[in-house]
Amino acid sequence: MSSGVESSERSLAWSNQPFRELVRLAWPITVSFLSFGVMTFVDTLFVSSIGTAALAGVGLAGVATFALYCFSMGLLRGVKVLASQAIGAGRRGDLGSYLGAGLATAGVLGLLTILVGELVAQFLPLLAASDAAGEAALTYLRLRVLGAPMILAFVAIRELRYGESDTRSPMIAGLAGNAVNIAFNYLFVIVLHWGVRGSAIATLIGHGIELAIVVYAQSRVGFSLRGTKLSHVRELIEVGVPTGVQFLLEMGSFSLLTVIVSTMGEVQMAAHHIAIQVIHFSFLPTVALAEAGSVLAGQAVGAGQDHLVKRVARSALAASSIYTGAWTIGLLAFGPLLVSVFTDEAELSAVALVLLYVAALFQIADGAATVARGVLRGAGDAKVPAQLGVVCAWLFTPPLAWALGRGLGLGALGGWIGLSLEILSLALLCWWRLEREHWRPMARASRERLSLSALRDADDVGSASISYSG
Secondary structure (H helix, E strand, C coil), rough: CCHHHCCCCCCCCCCHHHHHHHHHHHHHHHHHHHHHHHHHHHHHHHCCHHHHHHHHHHHHHHHHHHHHHHHHHHHHHHHHHHHHHHHHCCCHHHHHHHHHHHHHHHHHHHHHHHHHHHHHHHHHHHHHHHHHHHHHHHHHHHHHHHHHHHHHHHHHHHHHHHHHCCCHHHHHHHHHHHHHHHHHHHHHHHHHCCHHHHHHHHHHHHHHHHHHHHHHHHHHCCCCCCCCHHHHHHHHHHHHHHHHHHHHHHHHHHHHHHHHHHHHHHHHHHHHHHHHHHHHHHHHHHHHHHHHHHHHHHHHHHHCCCHHHHHHHHHHHHHHHHHHHHHHHHHHHHHHHHCCCCCHHHHHHHHHHHEEEEHHHHHHHHHHHHHHHHHHHCCCHHHHHHHHHEEEEHHHHHHHHHHHHHHHHCHHHHHHHHHHHHHHHHHHHHHHHHHHCCHHHHHHHHHHHHHHHHHHHHHHHHHHHHHHHH
16 A cells, blocks of 8 residues: 555665764754753853852753743654654655644743743742842843743754754754854843843844744745644644653753752852753763654654664664763863863862762763663654653652752752762663663554555545546
């Protein structure tokens, strides 16, 4: 049957060299993924010149900002999964419909994020270590969430480009956005002395530049949104919600860790934020490899070549381990130098350095867990890996942050010990699931969905033909 995706296999150009294709896709994704995190990192560097209170406040607000976005960003990753599976099945005509579903969803979620963000901003000062830190957190968060609709629209278009194996357009957008953010941070914070408010405004301008560039890139290919139906939105929700919930609940766990650390004092909170900003550069390339692995796994499933899924995963793990292994050595060897970029205060430097040493211990496991979950999502297996991530996050990190951090007086170190156990457990569980091939039923279900979509399109064409001839 011509529409029976399940019964046929399609050739994939990269099937003999998945490692090379992973690297080709991943390095531009790495650069573009740096966008959101690096903008907060740049804000941190400029705000650190104001003082420890401002640094602690932006650290708290930065985590809250990402927490507000994480569900939507996770859900919109479903655009990439749907697009890559459709391409593997030879159904490029569905791409415009999935983009339309993504943009509509991004618009609704963006408006909701602004409303919820305003409420969260009002309560954030209650969680800060001081009044000054609380005021900085309030100011920064209220401005950052105003960009939610354009940030999520950018994510929707970016995910479609990824699904089509175009990782360069989002990379260019990320580079341009960050360059603009740096320039305006310097103008607003250093020259005009607008403080935290100026840093947040600079970041909004940077995100606007990112969106403009990917809109231009997509317009050259065509948007073709007219075919979008409610069924496409339902497909996106079905595929994306598990990841969105996972991101939200895991971020909830991490946010609670941050809140617990924040109550331990400005030094502990500032050290926690410095360590997080440093390891952004260690985990984002592994996230990029996971995204590239998700694209290739989705294409393999759509093409009916499930045997390629594990090959993709192992290739991604090899690349990830090389990179994270280098970071393990780098954090141990150059930790003091990395901390000195942010502060020269002795107490703050000592606490941040210990956290970086703990981070060195979980680098390889973090890359392994990230890669496994990305490949599983691409294969259509999103729910169980999401559940595993949530369980591990809440079982280890907040409880140990409280017990070891506050109970035993270890401070932020207690929470980072919990974080290490969370990551190691998740890596072991996800790789067990991947190697035992528990994802295969979900891969078959994905092909059945594509087959039904093909049959619906055939019925629509047939009905239109009959109506015209009549």
